[in-house]
Amino acid sequence: MPLMEAARCFTSDGLKVTFVNMEFTHKQVMSAWSEKDGETDLMQMVCITDGLEPWDDRNDLRKWLEAMSRVGPSKLEDLIEGINKVDDEKITCIIADFCMGWAIRVAQKMGVKQATFCPSSAANLALAMSVQKLMEDEVIDSKGVLLKNEMVQLSTTMPSMDPAHFSWLCMGDLVRNQISFDVIILGGKEAAEASDYIICNSNMELEPGVFTLFPKMLPIGPLLSTTRSAKQVGHFWKADTTCQNWLDQQPVCSVIYVAFGSVTVFDQNQFVELALGLELTNKPFLWVVRPGTAYVYPSGYMDRVTHGKVVSWAPQQEVLNHPSVACFVSHCGWNSTMEGVSNGAPFLCWPYFAEQFFNTTYICDIWKTGLGLDKDETGLVTRGEIKSKVEQLLSNKIVKENALNLQEKVQARNSSYNNLRNFVDWIKEGGDNQLANENAQPSS
Known part of the structure; x- marks a missing residue:
């Protein structure tokens, strides 16, 4: 939903958006979307396969992520090439959820600009980007396993974290924890570091320390339909009004x-x-x-x-x-x-x-x-x-x-508004990679 809300903001500023979901998710979203007030001439909803059959269990995190990582890159590349063949306006930028790190590699391969979108807290992405430091400090090992249970502070500007509550250690069981670390955390870290920019559904007032530590992260939230007097879209089920x-x-x-x-x-x-x-x-x-x-x-x-x-x-x-x-x-x-x-x-x-x-x-x-x-x-x-x-x-x-x-x-969201405007301008103008978080101070 926040990524779709970001897409609607982009189309409001004249960008043409192709919103890509996995086929299974796409069907759920579209079946619940009785009034397609989010789909305009500037936005189309499309899908690619996640590599599983319709009857396969998508709660099997290992099977689902492995299948998606295996077939996703080629399917996304085929989709983009197909669009480029029939559309005068070529795909110029890929914005990918940080959990879909492989999409950034597709952008690099195809020579288009890339941005990572963080739908979770910026602190969660900051944690992923700090994995190497956590290993050096012997908080975790190379597999993300906790070595010492002491409160951790990524910087003096950020609140302390309980390592027992690191996101990849709270997935439900050891197998899911390991998959989350290997694919989502390490993959998200790789994608964020490779991207031209990182945009976050957050706000400077909520997480100032994170944006000071990582100025490359741009808060553009909160991304809510109600702030634009629009109908919320992206539900998996129809809402009971x-x-x-x-x-x-x-x-x-x-x-x-x-x-x-x-x-x-x-x-x-x-x-x-x-x-x-x-x-x-x-x-x-x-x-x-x-x-x-x-x-x-x-x-x-x-x-x-x-x-x-x-x-x-x-x-x-x-x-x-x-x-x-x-x-x-x-x-x-x-x-x-x-x-x-x-x-x-x-x-x-x-x-x-x-x-x-x-x-x-x-x-x-x-x-x-x-x-x-x-x-x-x-x-x-x-x-x-x-x-x-x-x-x-x-x-x-x-x-x-x-x-x-x-x-x-x-609700003031002044910095978020300016970051969003600057990001859209960067996409339109072909940017020179000088976009910066207006509120964050460069880290030492």
Whole structure:
């Protein structure tokens, strides 16, 4: 979604964009995109194969990444050559998600400009770009395995990091951790270093230390459709718009909004604890339970919780912008974090994997705009914990004030706006590689 939002900003400035997804993802996005208000004469949605069959399990991270890395480069090159043959305006720049490092190698091979796009926090990419230093300091070994569990600070301008929460060490199991380090982290590092520029869905107010350490990174966020009075696109599922009418009927700052993105999975016991915890708050709640899940609600639950509404998917930016929403119970993915921050929402943080744990550090310890949920000795976030933390959050005037103050700073987005304009001009004019982050000071 943030990359698509960036593409829409580019077309608004007259750039012609071909947006490339993997075929499986492309079908999901297009099936949920009932009104193609993001696709214009200047933007076309296309796809290439990820190398797997339709019935293959894309949750098998090793199989999926290996297949995509194997077939992706040649398929992308064929796509670009095909466009160049029939279109008078040739492809002049490839902007690739940093998780797709191989796309930058295609750009180098074809002699076009290249830029890396970071949809996660800039700190997460900074971590990837600091892997060599972490090895030299014997924090990790050459395979990314943790050697010492001491807080790490990449520079004096950045907050300390808990190495146990390095993104590649929080993927769920040792196999996925290793794949994440080998393909995503090292591949992303290689792509970022090779790119002409790095653009980030972040903001100078949120991560000043990162942009001081790495001036090559340009914050152009927050990339939100609501800032342009447009409809959000890029969902995997169709949003249930009835929640808007329901929110209209709730008192101001009364609703607990609960959503965990498109990946988080709970076991049945945790699902029940969450359901009962929301019931115990005795406050109106809007809860997103993704399509295709097989959870079983507690007996009689849907009849009892007349103060709550459960939907399969929600237009999240519009929901968070609604005056009735009091707080956001979130997995703290960066996209959700940016949306919550931009709408002044206090967070109740429930990270699931990868960089979400460090995003939680930002929210709770650096920005102080939210609280974290604690697990019991069995690993569950209990119904009592949920009820207690909701009550603490909603009664905490300082957290709410911090959230509103941060919202005001982020919404100004002056440096992001200037960086975006300069980046677009660089693409149009064929740039001389002198583009720089206007706010960051060169590092020593």
